Amino acid sequence: MSLVAGAGVLGMVALSACGAAKTDAGADGAKEVTFAVPSWVGAQANVAVAAKLLEDELDVTVNQKQMDEPVAFDALNSGKADAIMEDWAGVPDKEKLYVEQKKTVVKGGDLGVEGHIGWYVPKYYADKHPEVLDYKNLNKLKDDFKTSESGDKGQFLGAAPSYTSYDKELIANHKLDFKVLPSGAEAAQLKEIQRLYQAKKPFLTYWWQPQWMNAQIKMVEVKLPEYTEGCNEPKEQTKCGYETLMLQKYLNADFAKDGGAAAELVKNFEWTTEDQNEVAKMIAGDDMSPEDAAAKWIAENKSTWEKWLPKS
The missing domain is CATH 3.40.190.100 (Glycine betaine-binding periplasmic protein; domain 2)
Structure with missing residues (x-):
């Protein structure tokens, strides 16, 4: 939807000085993941849950950088971001350049949420x-x-x-x-x-x-x-x-290939419109922090998210 952040609900962690996504982490893959996070609250809900699971279940450090689709695709191409969890097909020219031509960005699968x-x-x-x-x-x-x-x-x-x-x-x-x-x-x-x-x-x-x-x-x-x-x-x-479209995830190609368990969880992440709306309402409607909203949803929906975890 290419959507400034909903009621200031998301505190973003700045990228390191070098700005590069870190995926060189040995056999287990990435130990640090940087998400490009569009400013609308539904996109923040996706990342809040993914970040909590990456941190708690895989011991991965997560950085979040607010950027809407045009900048996000540039960051995925350069390696300054590893993934965007919700894309609305709002930048077809960049998608064609980076995904089809340069192949520096790859599709990460359906988010599971239909956008209209x-x-x-x-x-x-x-x-x-x-x-x-x-x-x-x-x-x-x-x-x-x-x-x-x-x-x-x-x-x-x-x-x-x-x-x-x-x-x-x-x-x-x-x-x-x-x-x-x-x-x-x-x-x-x-x-x-x-x-x-x-x-x-x-x-x-x-x-x-x-x-x-x-x-x-x-x-x-x-x-x-x-x-x-x-x-x-x-x-x-x-x-x-x-x-009307099924919302997509996109990953930096190197992260998708070498990110190991972290990349696998991001690829496997697929929930419903109702799930996203539930977390988004907690953030924007109930004034919960994204972290607390994610923790509450995770505590109540283990049967959903445990399927996203990498198979050991």
């Missing part, structure tokens, strides 16, 4: 105005979405600047009379949505799954033109909606 981005309105508004669920009708309803910031246009509550989004292009190419108001950060967007939702006001927003707050609010998706492969390339000509 779309345009959403609150259910209470859609119940009164079902026509809003087709994007072709949005201009007729724009007055309901006007704010002091949007002027004579309807307001579209956008995502954080680093997230993969085609909202400005969709609005322009479909001649929709709406103005994107960037939220600045995931935490700010969630706070504004909660405020509007509690006040039962209409709003149109960029929204996604997995997202822990879906358990607390009822949102309904606005139908956009169906996604087909390549329909958002070039970005400026995008008229289609967003792709």
